[in-house]
Amino acid sequence: MKNKVLRVGISKLNELKLREWTSNLHSLVFRDDDAGTSKGNFPWAPFKAMVQKEISDHFRNWRFIILFVIISLACMATLFSTMADGMKAIAADSSGNSFFFLNLFTKSNGTLPPFFGFVGFLGPLFGISLGFDAISSEQQRGTLSRVMAQPVPRDSILNAKFLAGIVVISVMFFTLSFLVLGSGLIALGIPPTAEEFMRIMVYTVLSIVYVSFWLNLSILFSVRFKQSATSALLGIAVWLFCTIFYPLIANMIIKAYEPSKFASPKAIYFYEKLKFYLGQIMPNELFDGITSAILVPSIRSLGPLSMEQLQGAIPSSLPLGQSIMLVWPQFTGLLSLTLLCFLLSYIVFMKREIRSRG
Amino acid sequence: MAENSIDIKGLTKKYGEHIAVNKLNLTIEKGEIFGLLGPNGAGKSTTILMILGLTEVDSGSVKVCGIDSSRYPLEVKRKVGYLPEDVGFYNDYTGLQNLIYVARLNNIPEEEAKKTALEILAEVGLKDVKDSKVASYSRGMRQRLGLADVLIKNPEVIILDEPTLGLDPEGVKKFLQLIVRLSRKKGITVLFSSHHLHQIQQVCDRVGIFVKGKMLAEGKISSLAQQLFSKNAFTLEGGISTVAQDVKPSLSLKELVHKIKAIPEVEHVELKERKFMVESHRDVSAELSRLVVQSGYGLNFLSKKEYGLDDIYYQYFQEDKNT
Ligand SMILES: Nc1ncnc2c1ncn2[C@@H]1O[C@H](COP(=O)(O)OP(=O)(O)O)[C@@H](O)[C@H]1O
Numbered sequence A: 001m002k003n004k005v006l007r008v009g010i011s012k013l014n015e016l017k018l019r020e021w022t023s024n025l026h027s028l029v030f031r032d033d034d035a036g037t038s039k040g041n042f043p044w045a046p047f048k049a050m051v052q053k054e055i056s057d058h059f060r061n062w063r064f065i066i067l068f069v070i071i072s073l074a075c076m077a078t079l080f081s082t083m084a085d086g087m088k089a090i091a092a093d094s095s096g097n098s099f100f101f102l103n104l105f106t107k108s109n110g111t112l113p114p115f116f117g118f119v120g121f122l123g124p125l126f127g128i129s130l131g132f133d134a135i136s137s138e139q140q141r142g143t144l145s146r147v148m149a150q151p152v153p154r155d156s157i158l159n160a161k162f163l164a165g166i167v168v169i170s171v172m173f174f175t176l177s178f179l180v181l182g183s184g185l186i187a188l189g190i191p192p193t194a195e196e197f198m199r200i201m202v203y204t205v206l207s208i209v210y211v212s213f214w215l216n217l218s219i220l221f222s223v224r225f226k227q228s229a230t231s232a233l234l235g236i237a238v239w240l241f242c243t244i245f246y247p248l249i250a251n252m253i254i255k256a257y258e259p260s261k262f263a264s265p266k267a268i269y270f271y272e273k274l275k276f277y278l279g280q281i282m283p284n285e286l287f288d289g290i291t292s293a294i295l296v297p298s299i300r301s302l303g304p305l306s307m308e309q310l311q312g313a314i315p316s317s318l319p320l321g322q323s324i325m326l327v328w329p330q331f332t333g334l335l336s337l338t339l340l341c342f343l344l345s346y347i348v349f350m351k352r353e354i355r356s357r358g
Numbered sequence B: 001m002a003e004n005s006i007d008i009k010g011l012t013k014k015y016g017e018h019i020a021v022n023k024l025n026l027t028i029e030k031g032e033i034f035g036l037l038g039p040n041g042a043g044k045s046t047t048i049l050m051i052l053g054l055t056e057v058d059s060g061s062v063k064v065c066g067i068d069s070s071r072y073p074l075e076v077k078r079k080v081g082y083l084p085e086d087v088g089f090y091n092d093y094t095g096l097q098n099l100i101y102v103a104r105l106n107n108i109p110e111e112e113a114k115k116t117a118l119e120i121l122a123e124v125g126l127k128d129v130k131d132s133k134v135a136s137y138s139r140g141m142r143q144r145l146g147l148a149d150v151l152i153k154n155p156e157v158i159i160l161d162e163p164t165l166g167l168d169p170e171g172v173k174k175f176l177q178l179i180v181r182l183s184r185k186k187g188i189t190v191l192f193s194s195h196h197l198h199q200i201q202q203v204c205d206r207v208g209i210f211v212k213g214k215m216l217a218e219g220k221i222s223s224l225a226q227q228l229f230s231k232n233a234f235t236l237e238g239g240i241s242t243v244a245q246d247v248k249p250s251l252s253l254k255e256l257v258h259k260i261k262a263i264p265e266v267e268h269v270e271l272k273e274r275k276f277m278v279e280s281h282r283d284v285s286a287e288l289s290r291l292v293v294q295s296g297y298g299l300n301f302l303s304k305k306e307y308g309l310d311d312i313y314y315q316y317f318q319e320d321k322n323t
C-alpha cells in the first residue's frame, strides 16, 4: 500500500514539476518571437517542409541505413534462434503464462540476448546517431544561418529535427515489432491475443519514448558543441556510463550497505530501497523496468515488497491496465528526462548568436 | 511606410570587455545601395547579425522598414534577404531544390515556389546547372545561387555580407553588376559589406567606413573626402628647382618655407628634397606659385591632390595601426 502511495506521489510530483517548468520556460524562451505572428496563424507550411526534409534526409542517409540493417539483423537473428530451438521450450513453458508472443520478445536460447535486450541496448545508439549532428552539422556547413534568416521561428528547426527523428524511430520500431509478430504468426499459426497485441504495441510506444530520450540528449549535445564529433563522443560516453559503468558503481555502493543476515527487517528494507532507487536514476534502468513489466505480465512490482505486501498475493499475471499503472512512474520519469533535454536545448539555442560558420 | 529602409540608433554590442560595435548610427534610404567598408574584425558581420535579430543587441535600436528587429525578428526576416558570409548549401541537393526549400520556408506554395525559383535561376545565370548537385558548383556559382536564394522571397532589403570574397576579378565584376541590375530593377535596398574598397566604389551610392566598431565617416564617395579631411581639405604638391646657375634665389629654402606658412589659411608645410607639400583650408595654388617664382626658384610642377577612397581608407587604417 505504502509503496503505491509513494509511486502515485512521485508521478504527481513529476507532472507538477513539468508543468511549472514548461510555463516558466515558455515565458523565458518565447519572448516576443511569437508576438508578431499570433498563435492562430502559425505558418504550418514552412514547418511541414522542414520536417519533410529532415525525414527524407534521414532515410537517404547511409548512417541510418546501416544502423537500421544492423539492428534488424540482430533482432531477426535472435528471433530465429529463439524460434528454432526454443520453440518447444517456449511452448512448454507453462509456468503460469501462456503468452507465446510476449515470450518471443523476452526469451532467448541463451546464445544471443533476447529481442528486447537488443532493442534496449542498440536503441540508444540509434537515437544518438540520429541526433548527434542535428544542429552542429548545419552550423559547420553554413546552412544554419541561411535557414535562420528565413521567417521561421527559431525553435522550428529544433522541433522539426526532433519530430523527424521520432517519426523515423517510430517507423523503425513498428516495423521491427510487426516483423516479430508476423514471424511468430507464421511459426505458430495462431494470431496473438488482443492482450498480447496491446502489450506489444504499448511496449513499442514506450521504446520509442526511450529512444527519443537519447535522440534529445544528442540534439542537446549538438546544440551545445560546435563539433559533431564531440557531441557524438559525449553521447556514446553517456550511453556507456549508463549501461556499463553506472551498474558497477551502483553495485559497489550497494555492496557497502549490504546488511548482515541478522539485520533488522528495517535495515533490510532500507537496503532494498536503496538498491531500487539507485537503479531508478538511470534512463536505461527505467526502461528495463518498463519493458519487463509490460512484456512479462506476471511481474507485480518493480520495487522491493515487504512481507506484508506479499501476503495473500495470488501468483497470476496482471491485466494490461495494471501493468501500465505499475510502470507509470518509470514512464513519467523517462518522459521528464526527455523533456528536460529538449528544454535545455531550447534554452541554449534560443539565445544563441547564429554566425555563418564556426 | 517609413522612408528609411534601415534605421540604426546607438547600436552597441559587447563581447565581454571587447566592444565589437560602438554606438553605431546609420540610416539607409529606400532603394539605395549602401556599402559598409571596413577591415576584418571591424564588426561588420556583427552589425548585420543585429540588424537581422540573429544576435542580441546590448543597447540601441535597429529598425528595418519601420520594424524593430530585436522585438519582431520574424517580420524583419520576411522583408530582408540575407546572404551570410561564406554561405553554405545542402550539398546533396540540387540548386533548384535548395531554392525551393528556402521558398517553402518563406511560406510560398510549392507550385509557385518552383516557378519563381526557375525564373530567378535564369536571372542569375544558373539555368543550365539547376539540376546538378550544389556540391559540384564553383565558388562563383555558389555566390550566385546565394543571391538567388536571397531574392526568392521577394525582399524589400537585401543584406550581403562580403559576397565577393573568394571570387576572381572577373567573377567579382559580374557579380556586382548583377546586384546593381537586379536591385535597380526591383527597387531593392542593398546593404553590402566588404573590406575591398574598389568593389564598393564601383557599385555603391553611399559608403560608410567602419573601423573597430565605429563609423568613421559616411556619405557619397565624393563628399567623404571633405568629411574626413575637413581640417585640411586642400593639399598641394609641388617640386622646386633653382632655375639657373647664375640666378641666385633671393631666399633660402628655410625662409621660403616660412613665407609659405605665412600665406593665410595654410596649415602645414613640408619640404623634402625639393618637393613640398602644403595643406590648407582653401585653394592657395595661385599665391603659392607666385611666391615660389618671385623667390627665384623654378616651379617644376604643382598639383592638387585629389583624395580617393584609397587615401581615405589607408589614412584610417594607418591611424588604426598607430593607435
Ligand atoms: N563570439 C564572439 N566572441 C568574442 N568576440 C567576438 C565574437 N564574434 C566576433 N567577435 C569579435 O568581434 C569583432 C567583430 O567581428 P566581425 O563582426 O565578425 O568583424 P567583420 O565581419 O567586420 O570582419 C572581432 O574583433 C571579433 O574578434
Ligand SMILES: [Mg+2]
Residues within 6 Å of the ligand: B041, B044, B045, B046, B085, B161, B162
Ligand atoms: Mg565578417
